[in-house]
Amino acid sequence: MKEHSCGIGLRFEHIDRILKEQPNIPWLEVLSDNYLNPNSVQQDYLLSIAELYPLSLHGVGMSIGSVDPFNEDYFSLLKALIDRVNPERVSDHLCWTAVHGMVTHDLIPLPYTDETIRYVAGRIREAQERLEREIVIENVSSYLQYKQSAMTEWEFFTAVVEEADCGLLLDVNNIYVSAMNHNFDPLDYLHAIPTKRVRQIHLAGYEDRGTHLLDTHGNHVTEPVWDLYAHAAKQVGNIPTLIEWDNDVPELEILLAEADKAGSIQLEHTA
Amino acid sequence: MNTPPESLKQLQTHFSEAVFSDQRGLIAESVMQQGELSAEQRVGIYRNSVHGILWQYLASLYPVCNQLVGEKFFEGFSDLFIDQHPPGTPFLADYGDGFSAFMREHDAFAKIRWINQVAELEWARHQAWHDTNQLVTDFSLLATLTEEQQLSAQFQLPDSMQILHSPYAIHQVWLAHQPEDYAGKIPLEEIQLQQDDYIIVWRSERQLQQVQINEQQWQFLSAVRQNKSLAELSEQFQEPVGVLLASAIQHGWIISFRNY
Amino acid sequence: MSNSKILATAAITSVLALGLTAASGVMAADEKVEMEKCAGIVKAEMNDCGANGHACAGMAKTDGDAKEWVKLPKGTCEKLVGGVVLEG
Incomplete structure (x- = not known):
């Protein structure tokens, strides 16, 4: 049978089992923000994992769309972690999380305007220069729309990644959630995506x-x-493709079965 | 220079006021009304999500306090804490410091002041978990020191070592809330709350350790933390110094030494 | 000070008597397990202490009723004798 390329997000409750049993998983994604502290026990665990599996580092702390300057400590720790684990991809979200030094730890949408495109694309380019590599940007779910938005989310997303010249993380669940919340056809979104920039896909449950x-x-x-x-x-x-499961995290088997399901759909439709 | 647009600055300022001060009016003016939800309700989804994320995080940091005061109270108190102390760094592990001080100041805790001491123990556990690793020194090297060097030797605790003293039996209270069986665990109803507790918490490799010690051990480790030399420790603790030192090293409470 | 000197020398001797080297670690493994059983509290670390950290998911939480909770904590503290200190 052909091997699929569907992985799972590494969650703490599974680390000991994964290290011990070393199940057959094509790759793992980790929330980089949890492993940044050098010589910490958490990073120590991650280094053990990195010896066994290809990794993707996924973050929430860059706050790409924030008007605040980038957090210097965050970038230097992330750069150091990248150098240590040599991930296949480094990603964060097309949103903002902090302003005036207050950090929400949540993903808040941006207004879709030309000036936001220019600003955010500039920030992504700066992040790529700081990390000396391509970063991959993910679309977020949203629960509101700003009056000042002058285009669709997919026009905004596409324009940002083109102008920033970065990778794209296509969160299919987020497209669906936003489509239902804002009453658009998710296929319109999907068809507008610059296919050649897609580096990774996310799936999750809402x-x-x-x-x-x-x-x-x-x-x-x-x-x-x-x-x-x-x-x-x-x-x-x-x-x-990756299954994200962060709340009420199930047994590893359930997560792996979900990844296998994605894998069979992937193989069926890309044959 | 990539300057942020003025309108974006204003939007984010107004948004943060909704999230951390529950002032939803200004940002709601920038948000479309769609379907069944008003603009303010849509903003409220974000306020609740942020508070939900941080409340869950605080509950994972302070699981015993959460049970002691009840989940409903803990949630309400967390909301208050989050609004008055929003996170200030992208590092979530930094968040939650000051929770026990915030408890101490709040009227609802007037009759249960001791609970903030449990919060201090839980924060100490969190600190110990996140502190950095160090290697353990080869203590047989002490034999190579001259007598003068031995007298001036100072000892080091692990970076993760937290040394606590409370006038309340917080270690017993903590134990009574653990689902696992532990030696010395007694039911909550049988705990004599008003008695001194001396506790240390540290991490040894990937394991967090929490131990109740006696007053003399507590004083000894506190003196070691103040970088007292072996001569000073001997002066202070007299006969028992040998046992105190050897047992601290044996338990991994002291992991290295230096001499001048 | 000479008394301290004697005590200090004796203390070093008792440490050396433990026979610890860097290679042996602080203690032999089974000795360590024994020690933890009687003296140390070890807990499932990765789920503890907020170690779970960040996620990139939203949270469903309803608007809290600000007035409802503030009166008095209602949890296990009520079970403790003297847990709620009565006035007077």
Whole structure:
């Protein structure tokens, strides 16, 4: 059987088992922010993991879209971690998380305007220069739209990654969540994506809150998101895909089964 | 120079006021009303998400306090703390310092002041977990020191070592809230709350350790932390100094020495 | 000071008597396990102490009723004798 390229997010509750049993997983993604501290026990664990699996470093702390200057400590620690584990990809989100030194630790959307495109693309270029490598930028889920936005999210996303000349992390679940929350066709979004820039795909489970869908990463991937993923696989080809599960983290087996399910859809649609 | 647009600056300022001060009015003016939710409610989804993330984080840092005061109270108190002390760095592990001081100042804790001491123990555990690793020295090298060097030798605790003293039995209270069985664990109802507790917390490789010690051991480790020389330690602790030192080294409470 | 000198020398002797070297670690492994059982509290570390850290997911939380919680903590502290200090 052909091997798929669908991995899982590394969660702390699974680390000991993964180190001991070394299950067959094509690659792992880690939340880089949790492993930045040099000589910490957490980074110590990660170095053991890095000896066994290819890694993708995924962050929330860059605050790419913030009007605050970049956090110097964050970048130097991230650069040092990159040098130590040699990840296949380094990613963060198309959003802002901090302002005036206050950090929300959440992903807050940007207004979709020409001046935001110029500013954010400049910030991504600066981040790439600081890290001396390509970074990969992910679309976030959103629960509101700003009045000042002058274009669709996909026009904004595409313009930013083109102008920044960076990679793109396509979160299929986030597209679906935002499509339902803002009443657009997720396929319009998908078809507008610059396929050649897609470096990775994310899948996750949302929560239906009645008035809106919330991206909680606390459940199985839903049927409509699997359908959208099949479309994405057809469009972008055999791109590394990842299951994100952060809240109510299940047993490793369930996570791996979810990755295998993604894998079979991927193989079926990219054959 | 990549200057941020003025309108973006204003938008983010207004947004942070909603998230950390519950002033949703200004940012709501910039947000579209769609479907069943008003602009303010949409902003509220973000305020609740941020508070939810940080509240869950605080609950994971302070799991015993969470049980002691009840989840409902802990959630409400966390909301208050988050608004008054928003995170100031992208490093989440920095967050939650000052939670016990915040408890101490709050009226709701007037009759249960001792709970903030449990919070201090839980913060100490968090600190010990996140502190850096060091190697353990070969103590047989002490034999190579001259008598003068031995007298001036100073000893080092692990960086992760936290030394606590409380007038309340916080170690027992902590133990009583653990699902696991531990030697010396007694039910909450049987704990004599008002008794002195001396506790150390440190990390040895990948394991966090928490031990109740006696007053003399506590004084000894505190003196070691103040970089007292072996001569000074001997002066202060007299006969027991040999046992105190040897047992501290044996337990991994002292991991290296230096001499001048 | 001469008394301290004797004590200090004796202290060094008792440390050396432990027979510790860097290679042997602080203690032999099984001795260590024994020690932890009787004196140390070891807990499932990675799920503890907020070690789980960041995620990039949103959280569903309802608007808290600010007034409801402030009156009095209602948790396990009530079980403790003297846990809630009565006035007077």
